[in-house]
Amino acid sequence: MITTEELAGAAVAAARTALLEQVGEAFVGDHDQSVAEDSGVFTHYFGCTQPGYPGWRWAVTVAQPEGQDAPTIDEVVLLPGDDAITAPAWIPWRERIKPGDLSPGDLLPADEDDPRLAPTYLTGDPGDWTPAEAKDAAAERAGIKAVADELGLGRARVLSIEGRDSAAQRWYDGEQGPDVPLAQSAPAQCYSCGFLVQLAGPLSRGFGVCANEFANDDGRVVAHKHGCGAHSEAQLRKKQLPPPLPDPVFDTVSRSDLEDF
Numbered sequence: 001m002i003t004t005e006e007l008a009g010a011a012v013a014a015a016r017t018a019l020l021e022q023v024g025e026a027f028v029g030d031h032d033q034s035v036a037e038d039s040g041v042f043t044h045y046f047g048c049t050q051p052g053y054p055g056w057r058w059a060v061t062v063a064q065p066e067g068q069d070a071p072t073i074d075e076v077v078l079l080p081g082d083d084a085i086t087a088p089a090w091i092p093w094r095e096r097i098k099p100g101d102l103s104p105g106d107l108l109p110a111d112e113d114d115p116r117l118a119p120t121y122l123t124g125d126p127g128d129w130t131p132a133e134a135k136d137a138a139a140e141r142a143g144i145k146a147v148a149d150e151l152g153l154g155r156a157r158v159l160s161i162e163g164r165d166s167a168a169q170r171w172y173d174g175e176q177g178p179d180v181p182l183a184q185s186a187p188a189q190c191y192s193c194g195f196l197v198q199l200a201g202p203l204s205r206g207f208g209v210c211a212n213e214f215a216n217d218d219g220r221v222v223a224h225k226h227g228c229g230a231h232s233e234a235q236l237r238k239k240q241l242p243p244p245l246p247d248p249v250f251d252t253v254s255r256s257d258l259e260d261f
């Protein structure tokens with residue numbers, strides 16, 4: 001009677017034969033490992049000697065259910081091992097974009113369901129609508145949008161609460177927030193600066209725009225708690241003032257004095 005070891009040895013031999021038929025002898029190394037996938041199904045791993053593939057292994061899956069005399073080759077694939085050089089994980093392009101990546105002519109449309117934006121004219125929770133109600137709501141929105149367009153208010157979407165909060169947090173934590181060295185060493189904060197232009201809406205409670213052409217943040221949104229040395233009321237400290245000028249010296253020598261001399 002054939003032993004389990006003999007069966008396993010025959011399966012490995014069958015796997016190697018199939019592998020050699022597929023890829024040729026030049027690129028196949030020694031048998032490395034056999035892993036049970038299911039009852040009567042094993043994957044046999046062989047080293048890969050192909051240049052450029054260090055750490056990769058050939059995997060040959062062989063099935064030999066009970067009662068079947070010859071094994072069946074299911075598949076032959078090349079798989080990366082622990083030390084294989086592999087490509088980095090795929091990251092969707094939208095997640096790869098960083099602030100400042102846009103070049104002239106590039107487009108970056110916001111998704112329909114971008115959580116940072118909300119329709120300007122929300123009319124209820126669409127989740128509860130019947131198809132007829134959804135149709136009525138769409139018609140109503142189209143009508144309101146037409147009026148809004150005519151009045152010059154035609155923004156289809158505005159910042160959602162989530163979008164607004166995320167912008168506020170980003171600005172507060174960024175270079176125009178209160179924690180940067182420029183702000184920490186400022187004589188006073190932006191909220192008391194004459195160069196601060198107020199914003200409108202909820203963000204005006206914490207932010208404004210710097211309009212001091214000599215400040216680093218000219219034209220940028222700054223947190224009220226930000227600040228810089230160009231604050232409108234900044235004064236030089238006594239030790240920073242230029243030294244006082246000496247008393248003037250009156251030159252009393254005239255041209256005739258010189259001629260007499």
Ligand code: SF4
Pocket residue numbers: 188189190193194195196209210211212215217218222226227228229230231232
């Ligand atoms: S000049 Fe300085 S303190 Fe004044 S608003 Fe601009 S950043 Fe703030």
